[in-house]
Amino acid sequence: MKRITLIISLLLCSLVYTQAKEKVIEQPPFTVWSSDNIEIDKIVLSDTATVLYIKAFYRPKYWIKIASGSFLKSNKGETYTLRSGIGITPDKEFWMPESGEASFQLVFPPLPNDVTSIDFSEGNVPGSYQIFGIQLKGKKLPSLLLPKEAIIHKVDKNTSLPTPEIINGTATLKGKLIDYHPEMMTEFKVNLSEAMKGFSEGIPVKINTDGSFTVETPVMGTTPASIRLLGQSIKFFLAPGQTSEVIINLRELCHRQSRLHKNEKSSGEIVYINGPLAGIAQELNSNTLLNILSDTEKMMQEVGDMDSNAFKAYIMSKHSEAQSRIDQLPYSSATKQVLNIENDINATQALVMTASFLTQAKLQKKEITREQGQEYFSKLQKELSPDYFDTIKEFGSINTPQALLSEKYTYTIYLLTRMKDKLAKIFGTDKGTFFDAASAASIYQSIHDFTPLDEQQKAILATLPAVYQSVIEAENAELLKKIEANKKKTGFKINEAGEVSNEDLFASIIAKFRGKVVLVDFWATWCGPCRTANKAILPMKEELKEQDIVYVYLTGETSPLKIWENMIPDIHGEHFRVTDAQWKYLMSEFKISGVPTYIIVDRSGNISYKTTGFPGADTMKTELLKALDKK
Template sequence: MRNLLFLIAAALGALLPSCTPADRVVENPLIETANTRTLDIVKVELSDTATVLHVNAYYRPKNWIVISSDSYLQIPARRFMLTGAEGITPDSLFWMPKSGRASFVLRFPPLPRGTKSFDFIESDCDDCFKLYGVDLTGKTEYPEFPEGLPRELRKAPKDGPVPDPIFAVGETRVNIHLLGFREGMYKDMTLYINSMLTGHERKDAPIDPETGVATFKFGQYGPSLIYGNPAGPGSMHLNFWTAPGETADIYVDLTEKGKSIVQRRGKERKASHDRKLYATGTYADLNMLYDMRAEKQIGFDFYTGKFADYRMTADEYAQMIVSKYKMLTDSVARSGMSEMMKELNLLSLKQEALCVMVTCSSLLEHNYRSVNNLWDRNAKIDYKFATLEPKHYAAVCGLFDINDPKLLMGEFEPDYRTAISYSAFDWADIIHAENGLVVDLRKAVPMAAKAANCELTEADLASLRSLKNPFYAEACEAIQARVRRELAALEGKVKIEETPDVAPDKLFDAIVAPCKGKVVLVDFWNTWCGPCQAAIKANEPLKTGELKSDDIVWIYLANETSPLVTYKTQIGKIAGKHYRLNEEQWKYLCEKFKVDGIPSYVLVDRDGNSKLRNDLRNHDKLKKTLKKMIE
């Protein structure tokens, strides 16, 4: 009997642990990475019956978010589907309060004991919320360096002068390594290459789902500042420089997203370092120091509408720029920036100073509109704004050497290039220069634009060869040779509609005439326009989905500022009729419809009535409007 009682007691003792919930709470878990900052998992309750997530949401007040009923937690090879929620109804609009912050609870089945981390996936759609590597072990700090980072890059970058620009031509290869990448996180990577001759070029490459690497190859002509980001929601933005003809590896620590979520909490857990980018190549130290900079760029901040008083005289405006420049340079000198970042900031200030001089009238008008709340760009303004004269530009030229080649290395190189190349006057005359950067760019940049459209002549090349630096002729010749090769590869694959041979005032009617009786959406765009690209990408699925109809015609108007190869490459992915207009045609139609910027939309109804409809920049309104018109 005694033995029997002993056996029963032993059996009960073995059963009790499996019947008793193994409750455990993880407060403020570290999050490895995410595609959003809207959600934060601030507490995880673990038991044998459920996994409970306490979620904080941050979003614009009086706007909504949605949590899909298809949400799940993921560990290797297993999914645990959402079983319930408190404080939010799955698949329904959840309206954010005035504070822009809300909390709710999500319930899932129990995770296996010993689970060290999990991913929260709000369904498998591309733009759904995804938080990866939610830690359950109680870690309080992120690793010093991300997994997969080569050992030779685990050291501080060297400070010193900003490197010189390299005037050379070559094919550049850039490998973007996304450290901590998970399949399904992003599909593609986009780079925007800003070159001293070719301007703003977009390049896209797929991300290898196994390695998390995207590889780019492109012709490079002189130094280039590159902006990059993975294509997807909540993606991070990268800035780095490359030298022509080199292979550069850029390693991106994706835990930057997780750190930014964790550090927003009341009880912040500071990361052990502030770096997200590691680089090889000629400009490696510049790229890494730029990424690590703690202090905000000190600049003119001229987009606020308060930069200048529209009543200023030309003398007052020029003196204001001189005074601001001196004050800002003094602020840079007194800042805690590294030596290289101080010089970079000063170069950028110089670029901005030239930019605000050549855009004087636009900035004064911007202030006028801001003061009078007159944002209808089609409204006529009778006020006469000040116009600068050569003596005013000379005042700025007295502040620094505008012929310094290092000005190609500042953050606002496109503004500098545009100011020097396309001003109504010649900066070289102001500084009495017979050669140097301002002379070269004035001649070479327009020639490079001709080369990008395969229009460069032997006479043009001869003119470029007269410049002291042989780089410009070599570069423009290489640009045109590349364009010819790429155009040959595109032959027969895309169609540019023949622009009707009529006067500009008859052009629009001639373009839409064949579509009589149908609804026509005319999209004014260009390849270099980021918002245009985003709008087209959003609208494209509608043509085979909600708005699939023979009664809708999509017409796209661009001009010759879109480089021919880039234009042909892009329109091959855009369903519709494509017209490439010359400067006169584009200018007339923009004035006719009072186009205030691109993208702009002109809507033509079934009776042929046309009207500018820039309210259709709202994607949802565009859908609803076109649906209603074809019902």
């Protein structure tokens, strides 16, 4: 009996000793991360392992993945490679549940007792998860070192929003990312909102190892700009001949995104801005969400049973509610004016898109099918009364120079250009900022669609502000040079589809390339994503140029012939422009819902891969190599 008691006592002592060796750190503080998709809920330290309890947050029924090469790096510089996952298999897709939240554990080797902080990293993989400065010895983070330039500019509450000049010049942007780690990213893009030029592809900005950056760019007057980092849009203004300085507090940005740490003490502002309209930009970055179109899912639920008139009343009510909230904000008159303009912009866009929103609401409620969607949309459009859009007259701010200071104005110009004549009747004039910008944008876009200025456009251009004229004339001169240069280019070939039945069309197109792998790109000259993808794929095409791969580009008659001929010399490959009937047949036969769509055909003539939307050069390369039987 004494022997049994002794054994039990020893076992209990052993258990107590083991528990004493185990340390649990609940929701350890961290400095910065690369993504808010995963957070560390707790860390369990023991003599045998270091276990990170992870909470994942992502879109329901989509997957995330943890790389098997993930590791911890201690403040001593030592690394500890991932041993295993519990509830997740490294390198395997982890599918999120309906809730969009999940939990799993990552097991690493034990850490020495003198380690005070660690970094978690997936290593050098695209879109990798990184969490830096995870504290193991307390809840206090290292002091945040802000430069002396990180100041908040106050705005006189009674200052009105200035009228921006439309002038050409070069703006300079400089700044720094505080708490930056080179593993997070090596560059970001600055997006400009220039109404005439349309949507910005973004200006790439290289980040120095200390987090600093600088870039110069031409602008047409004081221009809204933004940097999107870690899911947050940082707003500021650029102006000709001036320097804008943007100091971004990554620590605060990350903590405000965190679900586990967002209620902790603030470490300052997300951003500190110096330069043109700095105080207004500072207030805009502090602004709570006032966009009546921000929660479209909720809006779809609320408008699902409405007709067009009820929808208009709903939008006008939302506009009034947002107006009241803006009036109560503790901001300057100038900042409130920007927000009021954006409120008018949002309401205008919603009214113009009435049929789209009501159709989407029916689709979301599953009261109509996708096949019925286009017919339902057309029916709604026809039912709109002749005076339906007259309400837009209340939103006259969209035709003022100050509207150019809203980052949303570019989309307004894009959306409303086709309604220019109708808006002239509504506003009682065809003069003003909107009409000038819309006319210039239409001409500018046609040049970017490889169509040089014609006489009618030249006549319209002569009536527009001098800056619009000079920028468009310079773009037109460059296009004319490019068209002449393209006449001498090789590497592309125009093919005829031939007199074949619709059923035999695709087989006939790829037949001459049998024995090779064929990448078929269904595209259009007017498709921005198609053209962006064509540029993004160039390095891959160069890398695989010695392989048996043929690039076939298929388009239809919606791509105007002259534009198509001017554009394709820069797209090396085999080109086909089929008839409307042939295009519609191919869309139906291959169940193609939009462009770009890609089909890979293997050496035997079988389809090995199909996707709508550019999947990225890496994915495309992987699928091509699979079709080539390369590992």
